[in-house]
Amino acid sequence: MNLNFDVESFTKDFENCCNKVQKKTFEKNEVIMSYIQKREQFCILISGNADLVRYDLNGNRTIIDHFTTNDIFGEVFYYVTTNNELLVEAKSKCEVLIYSYQNIHHKCKQNCKFHQKLIEYLPELILNKVTDLNMRVELLTKRSTRDKLLGYFNLLSTRTLSKTFKLPFSLTDLADYLSVDRSAMMRELKLLKEENFIKKDGKFITLLYK
Amino acid sequence: MNLNFDVESFTKDFENCCNKVQKKTFEKNEVIMSYIQKREQFCILISGNADLVRYDLNGNRTIIDHFTTNDIFGEVFYYVTTNNELLVEAKSKCEVLIYSYQNIHHKCKQNCKFHQKLIEYLPELILNKVTDLNMRVELLTKRSTRDKLLGYFNLLSTRTLSKTFKLPFSLTDLADYLSVDRSAMMRELKLLKEENFIKKDGKFITLLYK
């Protein structure tokens, strides 16, 4: 969920106006944000990468979303309905801009450019979220681990316009993203290799079919 | 995904202006809309109910969404990324308003109220969609049929503010919605009854725990 305007100039804008913005640094595995209650806040990731995860009562971890540089996240993009806590966890050292607002949809009193741009881009950002979520639902509704894997690989292949691509996750995290058991997923990956559906070299996957 | 303004007066508005609107009737099981390509069109369901479904290559049917009176649907709410065809199927006789637009986000030349209201409500409608999708992802990431069922029941219980509620689906459709095998789901339902987690009388479910 990437902002396609320049975050640097953007930063200057709000420094001149909306003083409720902080720049913070998080170490690996620190919690950047918790969605347990609706805090009027969102974040832009300046550097590093982080995951939006949920832990259920059985201790299963699910990766809901994955953020990299310039991605934006916050409750407004989720409208959380869940009982479970959602956490944004830093996967590496992260620099984050944290913006607290009274009402994201309306202009601030100072009428700063930050807000203007945000309101302008918000519908687009939210539509991107819808696209992501639809894609996610499509993957998750696949009945078998094999179909989930192939579905995800197809997606990456389509995105990169290449039969070979690099997984953005560790295999452990990929299992949490596809919501399957890691060992079962590894077994399925082995079968896919043996049956010549894919080639795998570390995090690089090549599709061999079609 | 419900419009919370009066569809009747709304209808008169665009009859006076945007002439690209049709009212159509569909019989049960007819396809109201296909999302295979991005047609610039959306629909409002005046009466009846319909499902947004996807059939995958293995013939599995998945119910993505369920529409009732005054619900609105169309590609703009999905931004389809899939290879599979999405279909809106009438579950009963349906009356539908079909609106073709050049650009949903911009005013039409005649500047009619229809468009005005639509543009006004669109962000809200899309945010509702995000909420639905998040809820859906939450359900689908549950690892077992049992957890999916209980998760869904909890949701209905929370919505109706009652331990007893009526399933909006047939059990067959519920299985397609939760993306599990129907017979496995029936087995799990039986176990849940036997273990006194739930009581079931036709489509009425009562939660017995907590």
Added chain:
DNA sequence: GTTTTTCTGTTGCAAAAGCAACAAAGTAAA
């Protein structure tokens, strides 16, 4: 009010997925 179709409920069996545990490889930290 009878027929036809769909939905519910059930089961045996086969296949898939999850669990637990561990070793080896890779990566980060001291």
Added chain:
DNA sequence: TTTACTTTGTTGCTTTTGCAACAGAAAAAC
């Protein structure tokens, strides 16, 4: 560079899920 930690790869065993098939109940169509 040694140590600690994380990730990958693997496997035996158990549990869950899916498949296929069928009978009875309920609903819809005639």
